[in-house]
Amino acid sequence: MFSIEVREEEWGTVLVLRGELDHDSVVQLDEAGRRVTAPGGGEGTVVADLAGLTFCDSSGVSALLRLYRALEARHRGLEARHRGLALAAVPPTVLRLFTLTGLDQIFPVHADVHGALAAGRDTAPGAGAPARQNGKETT
Numbered sequence: 781m782f783s784i785e786v787r788e789e790e791w792g793t794v795l796v797l798r799g800e801l802d803h804d805s806v807v808q809l810d811e812a813g814r815r816v817t818a819p820g821g822g823e824g825t826v827v828a829d830l831a832g833l834t835f836c837d838s839s840g841v842s843a844l845l846r847l848y849r850a851l852e853a854r855h856r857g858l859e860a861r862h863r864g865l866a867l868a869a870v871p872p873t874v875l876r877l878f879t880l881t882g883l884d885q886i887f888p889v890h891a892d893v894h895g896a897l898a899a900g901r902d903t904a905p906g907a908g909a910p911a912r913q914n915g916k917e918t919t
Contacts, residue, residue: 784808786815791901792824794893798832801840809840813847817854825900826851829893831869836877848887864888866896 782805785796793816801809816826828844830836848865866888870878878884890896 782808784812786812788822789824789893789897791897793822793826794829794897795826796829796832798834800835801833801843802835802837803839806839806843809843810846813843813850817847817850825864825866825897827866827868827890827893827896827900829868830871830874833871833874836874841877841881841883844887845883864900866890866900868893868896 782797782799782801784798787794787796795809795812795816797809799805815821826847828847844865844867851865867878868890869892870889875884875889878887878889888896888899890899
């Protein structure tokens with residue numbers, strides 16, 4: 781069983797994923813992604829809280845990548861809004877999958893939602909701090 785909760789926070793949007801993210805459940809993540817990338821879908825970083833994720837297959841990884849790409853494309857089109865995708869509280873089995881596939885170099889990974897939102901706030905355009913991804917400055 782999979783569920784997703786979308787919460788608007790002060791510094792961004794949090795997608796709380798619970799259960800198994802697989803071929804049968806990615807449609808729910810895709811729908812949530814369309815809502816957060818739609819006009820009026822909020823500002824700030826989008827954080828996928830994966831603490832409750834028990835399984836993720838290649839379909840789930842692909843859905844996260846689609847959301848990442850959609851947010852990056854939207855960010856390029858609207859410079860005033862910082863809309864990136866960060867991952868928080870990634871379970872060890874899922875983090876291993878991201879490490880093996882190199883996706884840990886694409887997604888900023890944080891210990892918890894608070895840290896991910898704070899990092900997004902600190903790296904938003906005009907915030908005065910350089911953008912950082914996985915502890916490394918990006919340009």
